[in-house]
Amino acid sequence: MTTQVPAPRITVLLPVYNGEIYLREALESILIQTYADFSLLAIDDGSTDSSLEILRSIKDPRISVKVNPTNKGLIRTLNEGLDLIQSEYIARMDADDIATPYRLEEQLAFMDAHPDVGLCGGYYERFTDTESIVVRPPTTHEDISYALIFDNVMAHNTVMFRRSVLEHYRLRYDPAFAHAEDYELWVRFARYSRLANLPRVLVRYRFHPANTSSRFRQEQQIAAAKIRHIHRTHLGLEPQAADAVLHRQLFDMRFEGGLPELKAAGIWLAKLYRVGVRRCRQHPLKTFLEFNRLWYSACGRLADQGLQVFVQFLRQPFGILGNPAYTLKLAYRCWKRIKIA
Template sequence: MTTPAPVPRITVLLPVYNGEQYLREALDSLLTQTYRNFSLLAVDDGSTDSSLEILRSIKDPRLSVKVNPRNRGLINTLNESLDLIQSEYVARMDADDIATPYRLEEQLAFMDAHPDVGLCGGYYERFTDTESIVVRPPTTHEDISYALIFDNVMAHNTVMFRRSVLERYRLRYDPAFAYAEDYELWVRFARYSRLANLPRVLVRYRFHPANTSSRFRHEQQIAAAKIRHIHRTNLGLEPRPGDAALHRQLFDMRFEGDLPELTAAGIWLSKLYRVGVRRCRQNPVSTFLEFNKLWYSACGRLADHGLKVFAQFLRQPFGFLGNPAYTLKLAYRCWRRIRIA
């Protein structure tokens, strides 16, 4: 009597739309994983190229193919597929990427050892035909939560979900945030579960002109700005109109405002510091030093206003308790403007 195969603990969800160019390489990287007890659900979303033929040519019993008769779009395809999956974990990958051989094994071991983590990603290699770079996002929940204030720091094609968290809180991709739907989902995940990134390259991410981040960059940026506002509100930052622009200018070190806006920028940095240190457990010293540099840069852009700016600089702890070199430099620049006038 044959022993039945163990029920797969992981389902890899692979949506495919006109992915014939790189699909075989993606499939090979998954089907040769060091961990083998998984199922691979590939969803052909109305492809008009040979993607479906490629999928049907693979005879591995772990692969099942779902076919959308017409193109449903990525978000609908992902949500409909999540409703079908019954395994303990769900891993995501795209049809033009390459999983490292140990990806599923290491993520599963981490998730089993950390039952409080509901979402786990990792490092990834971003590559083109001519160059590659390893992207190392923050790894702990607190650092990820803080970094999400600024940008998406969990690569969609590296993540593994705990399905119990998905179902308990009915977490699905929101069509209102198309082209940044993953970022928005991570922000909601952070309210119910801990997040993690493994400090190991899990996926080789192929960057090319057909990527969503290339084709829909403007739409993605608009959606991401809305998501950042939501996450900041969830953390208690209570952003006001104009804070998003101040935030971007401060952290780009390209402050463009006037004296009232400089006051608002100082208030925003103070709120952000409190949330970063208290809620996200950021190192108070290194965060203070970073904000001291940002505050000095912003005030320096208005040094033409003389001692008014220097007085404003000193009103914030990032000014009067900061690097003495910044204080002296700004004092000299403000004084010099008065002398010239």
């Protein structure tokens, strides 16, 4: 009688398009994982370089290669992979990055210990030929959900999915958000499952001119703005058309509007505070103090308009109940009409 070998619990999904320069190094970083019982599905998406030859040259039974005769694009290729994979977990990997040896082992242990988490990423090292920096995104579901209001805080090449969540809610990458498709998927994922980032470097992310964030920066920013609007609406912020600009100016501490925009900025901060504390469980005092600083900065940039700005400052809790030092400094600036440059 033949004993059936259990299927691996993890499948690594690796789309490849003209990735010959770094592909072998990426593959080797997966094949030397401390957790060895996985499969790797590589999908060559119509490469015109030697990527397919490299994939076929590595004789490891854990690797299977699917070939798209023509280039379908990243989103269609990713969704094709998600449809094909039957393992319990799916780990993403890019053809130009390097996984740390313990990546799969640590993510698997975390996911097994936290069955309510459906999507798990982690810290990553962003590097070039001359420098590197470790990026440390928020780690808890509440902090990630709050941070997604501002930007994508889960690195695509670090994530591991729980396939049962993907299938139950039919979650796939949306072609309408090309170049920010991962960000949009995380925002939808957060509605159905908890998210997490491990506080350890899981991937070395190679930053170079061929990266999506380099080649399609403008398109990515436009898509990301739409995704932020969707997430803010879902959280109950009900953003208006001008709120995105106010939001960016407030958090960049570069407020540029007049008195009507200042009033709107105060209303926006108040809504954001309520959602942050109630829905995303942010620390009330820490968030309040941060907003006090942002509100002082915005009002200070209009201090040359006099005491009417100071009155506006005091109409928000972040003003009248905030740091007395900010209140005194703004009163002086408004009296002398000295704005923050």
